[in-house]
Amino acid sequence: MFLHRKLFVIIGCLILLGFISCAQEHTNSSYRVVSLSPAMTEILFSLGAGDKIVGVTTYCDFPPQARKIRKVGDFSNPSIERIVALKPDLVIVNLPEQKRIKSELDKLEIKTFISSPKSLQDIYKELAAIGDTLGLRRRADSVINYMKQNIQTVRTSDRKSVYVEISPKPLITIGAATFLNDLINAAGGTNIFEDLEKDYPVVGQETVIRRNPEIIILLHPEDASGRTGWQNIQAIKNDRVFKNLNPDHLMRPGPRLVDGFRELKRIIND
């Protein structure tokens, strides 16, 4: 009799333990995400979802914790095998750069999330969408609000013309289909190539000289000094050429655009 009761208690405790550990497993039940977008990696961390990320690209370097996550390849050529080996529930891809990877993932029936923001509004929409997908909509909304609060359009009657140079050879600049264009507009400037619909058009020197920008922003390490034919451009004459901005604050569609925007505001409105 006594023995039976002890047995009962022991079995009861074991069953209880079983339930508890099952419950534990459910709260830790991880949703495995592979992010092929450095910007989205940053966004996921800002949503507190960094622990869900099981694979990133070699370019995913922010925040510092992201660097410790397993790499599946670089931005243009991530390895489909490495991605699949991580058994992800979701893979975040960039279009159009990662079109090929996306179609391979589709064939393998792995769920993908598409990131392809061409404007600030697109970024906010994608933030909301990824928030919904991960069940973190409220946090996503607060990140969106943080960005909206800090990227407010500057009202100014004196808009400065801005030329952004992404590469010097050939000259690559930004067109209308970029969020950087939106940032410049918000900061009180006008992108001199806003009339071009492409995102990163290649332009000729003559056109830049003719459009005579008041401010030049270089997002590459080379100089703009000593260029034949450029000497009478306003930005060169008045020494309003800016070089040392962090391109990740301006070219990555994530919360750090707030920092980039602050820089832009300072440069354009000083």
Place this chain on the structure above:
Amino acid sequence: MTKTIAIIIIFLIAIALGILVGPTRLDSEILQLRLSRVVLGIFAGGILAFCGCLLQGLFGNPLVEPYTLGSASGAALGASLGIFLFGAISPILAFLGSLGVGFFVYTIARIEGGLLRDRLILAGVVMSFLCSSLVMIIMVLGGRELYEILYLLMGYLGIIINATNRVMIIALIAISIGLVAFLYRYHRELDIISQGTETAAGLGIDIQKFSLVVFFSSALLVGLTVSIVGAIGFVGLIIPHVSKLLFGPKHIRNLGTSFLLGATFLLFADTLSRVITVYELPVGVVTSLVGVPFFIYLYKR
């Protein structure tokens, strides 16, 4: 004689168009830019066609072009390494790359005995393939610098001129004038060698030494050109043929007319590439698209 006058006139027209035609109104800065571009066009086009003529004569092979000896791929490799390591295109690295490959080609060609002339083509083609593969590896690893490497591979005259490449451009002009004048003396040897090496040897031409001189001169010239404007295709291959169709096979005429025709052709192509779209096209695209039908037309006559 009239033909020569005709092409000189067309050459001058090409220069005029190169200066006057463009997306924007002409003023002093734009004039500076256009003049630089015209000078580049003359020398790049001229040198490529001249070297094409030279090499086609040396090897007696109508399909040889300046890049067969590996200078373009070498320059592309040097430049790509520069982009990969330093994030910026360095024309100096490109030049070193093409010289380096030139030396490699020569070394490979020398390994077994036999005629240097015959082995140079093979070694050049092999090195070109090797360099292209290496460039592609760099493109894959680099990823984002794809655009810059693309313009280097296709050729582009609208480059920004600053202190570094001004030096290289002046070097190109000086070395070109010197070497062209020097190599012109060998027009008769070229006539003979292009017909076959036995005759040449029989007439006492030192084929080994001749091959060496021509090879290194063109490696130097082409390497310098490609480092500055990229690998403009088609000019070096087709213009010597056009020249031969118009003026006959003798090199005393063809070396000079190739230079002139090459310069003219490239100037026209560059002017076109400036006005076709708002986005600047690499001139190599235009030379290929325009060159082929024009050549077919000329060939049919």
